Amino acid sequence: MKKIVTIVGARPQFIKASVVSKAIQETDGLTEVLIHTGQHFDANMSDVFFEQLGIPRPDYQLNINSVNHGDMTGRMLIEIEKVLLKEQPDWVLVYGDTNSTLAGALAAAKLHIPVAHVEAGLRSFNMQMPEEINRILTDQISSVLFCPTDSAMANLKREGFDDKPIQVLQVGDVMQDSAEFFAQKATQPQGFELDDGFILTTFHRAENTDNPERLAAIITALNHLHTNLAPVVLPLHPRTRKVIAAQGLKLDVHLIDPVGYLEMIWLLQRTGLVLTDSGGVQKEAFFMGKACVTMRDQTEWIELVEVGANELVGADTNNIIEAAMHNLGRTVKDESRLYGGGKTSKEIAKRLNSLI
CATH class of the missing domain: 3.40.50.2000 (Glycogen Phosphorylase B;)
Known part of the structure; x- marks a missing residue:
């Protein structure tokens, strides 16, 4: 053996x-x-x-x-x-x-x-x-x-x-294998009652959370989108929650605790847009047919940008808001079997x- x-x-x-x-x-x-x-x-x-x-x-x-x-x-x-x-x-x-x-x-x-x-x-x-x-x-x-x-x-x-x-x-x-295998087992997060079409958001990378200007710009954008475009759902990483509190910033969005993978798949199936700085979530959005806006200056998954499934906006408040507005509700297809x-x-x- x-x-x-x-x-x-x-x-x-x-x-x-x-x-x-x-x-x-x-x-x-x-x-x-x-x-x-x-x-x-x-x-x-x-x-x-x-x-x-x-x-x-x-x-x-x-x-x-x-x-x-x-x-x-x-x-x-x-x-x-x-x-x-x-x-x-x-x-x-x-x-x-x-x-x-x-x-x-x-x-x-x-x-x-x-x-x-x-x-x-x-x-x-x-x-x-x-x-x-x-x-x-x-x-x-x-x-x-x-x-x-x-x-x-x-x-x-x-x-x-x-x-x-x-x-x-x-x-x-292998992320595509996982997404396809577990899509039928997706589970609704406990107590989650919002209608479909919300903006599913994750951010945790040090380049954003450890930079006060970038962090403030992202939070300003999220608060604006939540008030003026669609509910922003944010499963908040424990480390990020502590950093935000330490900076004295306020998130006016729909905060939920971190979710398991099956709950995340459920949220991805029902979101109208994914807004993230996570490498994995960029692909998970694609596998679920959802457009993604990425709050980073670069991405490892350049093919998603090239086929128009993903838009890079950095941590600029106006760019995040503008990209969210024209991507909300847009679906994407894996026509080239990228993965x-x-x-x-x-x-x-x-x-x-x-x-x-």
């Missing part, structure tokens, strides 16, 4: 692992050990995903959170190394661009355990984002890179990966089985 150690720690990784772990379980000759770093520790941001998505309970729970980036990554590196020395896996599987991703890849690489990186090759070209640092470094020390898009493949080609002893494979995006058509998780499991 060939052993894979999978490392997760944050909401997008739970969602991706839900379908890939299922595919691994269904593949003869593969077994999986799951490490949860604890990067997302709030029950609404972590435990609920395991319960709703049917992800196997973690074999190891590291409970590392609420510290600075360097401290968090270092602690994860130490604890993940202990697990890898004990388990002696054939591969380590990491997802995306979090501190958990980089720590897992570093721990494995230093022990000469091959690393497979799901969602490789994405670039925002903004080195102020910790996620950009994490994804670039993880790609460099991986043995196989599972790329979701043509643009991810092109990024790695420009960076010289054709001349490196690393396998670069385009397999599609693999929902078969990526099985392809990843098959590839891993053949590579080991």
Whole structure:
């Protein structure tokens, strides 16, 4: 039996692992050990995903959170190394661009355990984002890179990966697998009673929340839209809630607690517009056929901008308002099958089985 150690720690990784772990379980000759770093520790941001998505309970729970980036990554590196020395896996599987991703890849690489990186090759070209640092470094020390898009493949080609002893494979995006699989299981958030057509909003990235001017501009836009265009529904990340309070700002929108993935899918199915700074939510909106306005200066998912499904507006109040006004109620279609058509998780499991 060939052993894979999978490392997760944050909401997008739970969602991706839900379908890939299922595919691994269904593949003869593969077994999986799951490490949860604890990067997302709030029950609404972590435990609920395991319960709703049917992800196997973690074999190891590291409970590392609420510290600075360097401290968090270092602690994860130490604890993940202990697990890898004990388990002696054939591969380590990491997802995306979090501190958990980089720590897992570093721990494995230093022990000469091959690393497979799901969602490789994405670039925002903004080195102020910790996620950009994490994804670039993880790609460099991986043995196989599972790329979701043509643009991810092109990024790695420009960076010289054709001349490196690393396998670069385009397999599609596991997020589409998840969205399609769980769409029929979507669940209404408890106590939610608004009519369809609201503006579903998420924002949590440090580039917005840690910059007082950007944060104030976003909140001003949201308050205006809520009063003058359509109800703004905001599942508010605990960290963001604290930052807003510390800045003395007031949100005059429909605030709800963070929701699980099935509730998020339900909201996406009924929203009239998605307004976000999340990478994952940009794609989830697309999979549900909804237009998206992204409150960032760059996006890793440039193909969504190119096909007109997503509009980048930065953190400018007027740009956010204007984009929301002309995108509200607009639907989008996946005419080019941008992300693999929902078969990526099985392809990843098959590839891993053949590579080991």
